[in-house]
Structures are given as C-alpha cells and as structure tokens.
Amino acid sequence: MYIKEILEKYKDKKVRLYLDMDGTIVDYDFGNPDNYDTKRPLMERINKLKEIIKLFDNVELYILTICHKEKNVLEKNIWLDKYIPEIKKDNRIIIIRDVNGSKSSGDKKRDYFNNLNTSDTIVFIDDDPRILKAVKNDNKNNVIIYKDSVLSD
Ligand SMILES: [Mg+2]
Numbered sequence: 552m553y554i555k556e557i558l559e560k561y562k563d564k565k566v567r568l569y570l571d572m573d574g575t576i577v578d579y580d581f582g583n584p585d586n587y588d589t590k591r592p593l594m595e596r597i598n599k600l601k602e603i604i605k606l607f608d609n610v611e612l613y614i615l616t617i618c619h620k621e622k623n624v625l626e627k628n629i630w631l632d633k634y635i636p637e638i639k640k641d642n643r644i645i646i647i648r649d650v651n652g653s654k655s656s657g658d659k660k661r662d663y664f665n666n667l668n669t670s671d672t673i674v675f676i677d678d679d680p681r682i683l684k685a686v687k688n689d690n691k692n693n694v695i696i697y698k699d700s701v702l703s704d
Contacts (some may be wrong), residue, residue, distance in 0.1 A: 673694045
C-alpha cells in the first residue's frame with residue numbers, strides 16, 4: 552500500500568509517523584557508520600515526506616533511528632538539518648545502542664514504542680524486517696508497521 556492512501560484512512564486522527572533513517576530515507580552504506588554527512592539522501596522519499604507535511608495537518612513526522620556512538624547522534628542531526636529540517640529536533644529519537652549489549656535494534660525500537668504514553672495513532676516505517684517483526688510481536692501501543700517501500704511510487 553502507498554503511504555498517502557494509508558494516511559488518508561487516518562485523516563480524522565492525530566497521527567505520529569515514525570521513520571527509520573538508514574535504508575529508509577538514507578542510502579544504506581554497508582559497513583560505513585562514519586562520514587554520515589556524505590550519505591546519499593533518498594530524495595524521492597524525502598520529497599514525498601515534505602508533501603505529506605503540507606497535505607496532512609494531522610500528521611506529525613518523527614525519526615526513530617539507532618546508532619552506535621555519541622558522535623553519530625550529532626552527525627545524524629546534521630544530515631536531517633540538511634535534507635529534512637522540517638522534522639523538529641524534539642521529534643528526532645536517536646537511540647545509542649551498545650553493540651556488545653544484549654538488546655538488538657529491534658528490541659530498542661520496540662521498547663521505545665512500549666514506553667510511549669500517547670493516544671495518537673502511530674505509524675512506523677522501517678526497512679529492516681527484523682525490527683518490524685520485533686515491534687509487531689510485542690506491540691502495546693497498536694503501532695501500525697510498514698516496510699519502507701510504502702514510501703516509493
Ligand atoms: Mg534501517
């Protein structure tokens with residue numbers, strides 16, 4: 552299904568649209584977590600999101616992304632300021648994950664959603680099936696999940 556059709560269904564609701572970054576709005580550069588500013592933006596998708604901001608007053612955009620180091624938080628923010636500054640600073644959830652820790656990225660994102668206290672409709676878009684599965688399997692806030700391809704024409 553296509554993102555605009557999905558959002559059309561929730562027009563009478565307050566919607567939080569959560570977006571992953573790597574592989575969803577940023578070209579996934581395997582094994583290169585550094586030099587974030589040089590990462591290629593997926594412009595077709597970013598332009599679609601900018602269109603959504605204009606078309607849907609009831610939809611608020613959020614980022615939900617994982618990184619490994621403190622410095623990556625800053626780099627991801629710089630990237631967002633450059634390509635999609637429309638997403639407010641407060642709406643950028645950038646979680647640092649200890650690579651040696653027991654929690655996977657999927658666990659971290661699921662925990663974030665399960666700790667949310669909101670009555671808003673939550674839509675979450677990610678490119679990683681393991682993450683989508685983790686959120687789907689223990690879903691206390693009725694998060695509506697979609698693969699990143701919903702953003703493409
Ligand atoms: Mg991803």
